[in-house]
Amino acid sequence: MATGRTHRPATRSRGIPEATVARLPLYLRALTALSERSVPTVSSEELAAAAGVNSAKLRKDFSYLGSYGTRGVGYDVEYLVYQISRELGLTQDWPVVIVGIGNLGAALANYGGFASRGFRVAALIDADPAMAGKPVAGIPVQHTDDLEKIIKDNGVSIGVIATPAGAAQQVCDRLVGAGVTSILNFAPTVLSVPDGVDVRKVDLSIELQILAFHEQRKAGEETAGEEAVTASVPKNTPKGPDGDVPVVMPA
Amino acid sequence: MATGRTHRPATRSRGIPEATVARLPLYLRALTALSERSVPTVSSEELAAAAGVNSAKLRKDFSYLGSYGTRGVGYDVEYLVYQISRELGLTQDWPVVIVGIGNLGAALANYGGFASRGFRVAALIDADPAMAGKPVAGIPVQHTDDLEKIIKDNGVSIGVIATPAGAAQQVCDRLVGAGVTSILNFAPTVLSVPDGVDVRKVDLSIELQILAFHEQRKAGEETAGEEAVTASVPKNTPKGPDGDVPVVMPA
DNA sequence: CCATCTTTGTGCACGCGTTCACAAAGACAT
DNA sequence: ATGTCTTTGTGAACGCGTGCACAAAGATGG
Ligand SMILES: NC(=O)c1ccc[n+]([C@@H]2O[C@H](COP(=O)([O-])OP(=O)(O)OC[C@H]3O[C@@H](n4cnc5c(N)ncnc54)[C@H](O)[C@@H]3O)[C@@H](O)[C@H]2O)c1
Ligand SMILES: NC(=O)c1ccc[n+]([C@@H]2O[C@H](COP(=O)([O-])OP(=O)(O)OC[C@H]3O[C@@H](n4cnc5c(N)ncnc54)[C@H](O)[C@@H]3O)[C@@H](O)[C@H]2O)c1
Numbered sequence: 001m002a003t004g005r006t007h008r009p010a011t012r013s014r015g016i017p018e019a020t021v022a023r024l025p026l027y028l029r030a031l032t033a034l035s036e037r038s039v040p041t042v043s044s045e046e047l048a049a050a051a052g053v054n055s056a057k058l059r060k061d062f063s064y065l066g067s068y069g070t071r072g073v074g075y076d077v078e079y080l081v082y083q084i085s086r087e088l089g090l091t092q093d094w095p096v097v098i099v100g101i102g103n104l105g106a107a108l109a110n111y112g113g114f115a116s117r118g119f120r121v122a123a124l125i126d127a128d129p130a131m132a133g134k135p136v137a138g139i140p141v142q143h144t145d146d147l148e149k150i151i152k153d154n155g156v157s158i159g160v161i162a163t164p165a166g167a168a169q170q171v172c173d174r175l176v177g178a179g180v181t182s183i184l185n186f187a188p189t190v191l192s193v194p195d196g197v198d199v200r201k202v203d204l205s206i207e208l209q210i211l212a213f214h215e216q217r218k219a220g221e222e223t224a225g226e227e228a229v230t231a232s233v234p235k236n237t238p239k240g241p242d243g244d245v246p247v248v249m250p251a
Numbered sequence: 252m253a254t255g256r257t258h259r260p261a262t263r264s265r266g267i268p269e270a271t272v273a274r275l276p277l278y279l280r281a282l283t284a285l286s287e288r289s290v291p292t293v294s295s296e297e298l299a300a301a302a303g304v305n306s307a308k309l310r311k312d313f314s315y316l317g318s319y320g321t322r323g324v325g326y327d328v329e330y331l332v333y334q335i336s337r338e339l340g341l342t343q344d345w346p347v348v349i350v351g352i353g354n355l356g357a358a359l360a361n362y363g364g365f366a367s368r369g370f371r372v373a374a375l376i377d378a379d380p381a382m383a384g385k386p387v388a389g390i391p392v393q394h395t396d397d398l399e400k401i402i403k404d405n406g407v408s409i410g411v412i413a414t415p416a417g418a419a420q421q422v423c424d425r426l427v428g429a430g431v432t433s434i435l436n437f438a439p440t441v442l443s444v445p446d447g448v449d450v451r452k453v454d455l456s457i458e459l460q461i462l463a464f465h466e467q468r469k470a471g472e473e474t475a476g477e478e479a480v481t482a483s484v485p486k487n488t489p490k491g492p493d494g495d496v497p498v499v500m501p502a
Numbered sequence: 503c504c505a506t507c508t509t510t511g512t513g514c515a516c517g518c519g520t521t522c523a524c525a526a527a528g529a530c531a532t
Numbered sequence: 533a534t535g536t537c538t539t540t541g542t543g544a545a546c547g548c549g550t551g552c553a554c555a556a557a558g559a560t561g562g
Contacts, residue, residue, distance in 0.1 A: 025460040052441040056551055071510040071557045088460050089467030103358040110354045113456050157466055182462040190303040198465045200458045205364050207451050209276040209339050211433040214449045215408055216340030307521060322527045322540040
């Protein structure tokens with residue numbers, strides 16, 4: 001019997017829930033602010049308030065990293081900053097490439113918050129020959145032809161896609177082919193990638209649509225059902241799943 | 252305005268789970284693409300593949316909207332586009348203001364995908380007097396002094412914050428005070444808002460940190476399992492130029 | 503050294519979201 | 533009409549995430 005090795009895959013071995021991972025950067029930001037004010041320790045209650053989460057949730061999150069708190073006192077700010085940074089992999093340098101230097105790509109390149117946490121813009125890549133060599137945010141834009149070489153020369157494993165939607169999958173494939181295993185996608189497309197590659201997407205349009213949904217719901221509540229644009233939607237009756245078929249199908 | 256009806260049982264009254272709402276825009280996008288190709292009907296299996304989700308999940312999502320499919324055939328594309336659009340509130344016009352016309356704000360203003368789905372940039376607002384009157388994306392930037400008037404004159408209920416983090420809460424308060432009830436926040440800050448106001452955040456830094464976490468985990472797995480759990484400086488940094496991390500264990 | 507007080511760490515219950523699996527519904531052919 | 537075949541709609545089981553509530557740990561003061 002191997003020592004300590006469980007039968008479970010790595011996801012369980014490291015044991016940090018995805019939801020917790022997503023909150024760690026939030027805690028880190030709050031802790032960094034405290035650190036800059038030279039606050040030595042902080043209670044779960046205070047830190048939770050600053051991060052906008054439940055204090056029990058925060059304590060449970062930290063418990064996954066180990067027990068770094070002191071009962072009756074709280075958590076040591078500096079120590080926690082270090083532990084979370086290490087857990088997130090921010091103690092090392094992450095070269096990043098941005099592909100598609102248009103409106104958004106240029107804004108990202110100019111974004112100061114990038115470098116603040118170990119992320120370094122290693123290269124800017126665009127398909128437009130007219131942009132080649134032109135500096136954006138002090139970094140010369142390089143042509144897509146050299147994408148593979150750029151990735152390999154710089155040891156890049158994280159890529160940001162800010163091209164039009166139509167080019168995103170193709171760019172993605174090339175990034176992955178060159179060795180990139182993490183992608184942040186700003187293009188409004190579903191990217192398909194092989195196992196082992198992580199994709200996260202930032203989709204402005206989706207966010208707005210979600211807001212619009214709730215906005216409409218709020219407005220609808222105030223004016224109590226005034227719509228009736230086309231036959232009222234069948235209230236999803238919990239007990240009568242079928243039966244009503246009045247909704248007309250427009251051929 | 253909200254007349255004391257701050258209670259919030261509506262989430263269940265309308266009955267559409269939040270997770271489903273978040274996927275509707277995804278389905279809508281895939282359906283729109285099918286519609287443009289004049290595809291008349293689509294099965295849950297096909298549509299699910301296009302949207303990158305499980306087909307059973309998709310069917311259950313649609314079941315919350317009512318039963319719009321035909322067994323043995325699938326879903327009518329045009330009809331579904333309409334139903335989802337209506338459910339999301341996209342059949343009406345949503346005037347939006349963007350506050351903070353810097354790198355990111357300007358990119359957002361120039362973003363074509365904005366207008367495509369009922370969202371209309373009603374105004375651009377910035378605190379910099381030098382920007383006042385200057386057109387960005389064909390729209391003249393207005394000064395923050397007039398924020399309240401702009402919101403009210405245009406009937407704006409959705410606001411986008413793209414100011415520096417330090418100004419975000421203040422801007423948020425003014426937006427809410429003027430009647431905005433949905434906010435999309437790009438600044439890396441936790442915004443606090445009264446009940447009845449929805450906030451969604453887009454945080455590039457957090458996304459990158461989450462990717463870095465998984466990236467580090469992948470790298471750690473490759474180099475075969477032992478890894479100093481506590482203390483000790485991270486060692487899997489072949490070319491790490493950081494080399495600092497002087498933080499030491501307290502106590 | 504003991505009492506008290508603060509705050510952590512976590513057991514537990516609950517609700518939401520996901521997925522499987524299948525009966526029923528309907529299209530289509532004969 | 534009847535049978536076959538496709539695909540929906542959903543019951544049910546399961547796992548994850550959340551938050552309450554509390555015992556234990558440790559600091560602090562006498
Ligand atoms: N601008 C925004 O605020 C915003 C917001 C949300 C999403 N988006 C999305 O981000 C993407 C970029 O938006 P944008 O406004 O910057 O567009 P843009 O047209 O200004 O820029 C796109 C850039 O990508 C380059 N490009 C095109 N094909 C390429 C390829 N195959 N390889 C490399 N580069 C290529 C173009 O040369 C151009 O410079 C789009 O998919 C858009 O939908 C933009
Ligand atoms: N640029 C990016 O790619 C990017 C990415 C992620 C997040 N962000 C965040 O988005 C925000 C904006 O980033 P940016 O790069 O555009 O910054 P920026 O400095 O280029 O622009 C900020 C703009 O906000 C204006 N402003 C400042 N205070 C204001 C106030 N009180 N009211 C109205 N306007 C005000 C400034 O005049 C300026 O025009 C920041 O919080 C940043 O952290 C930016």
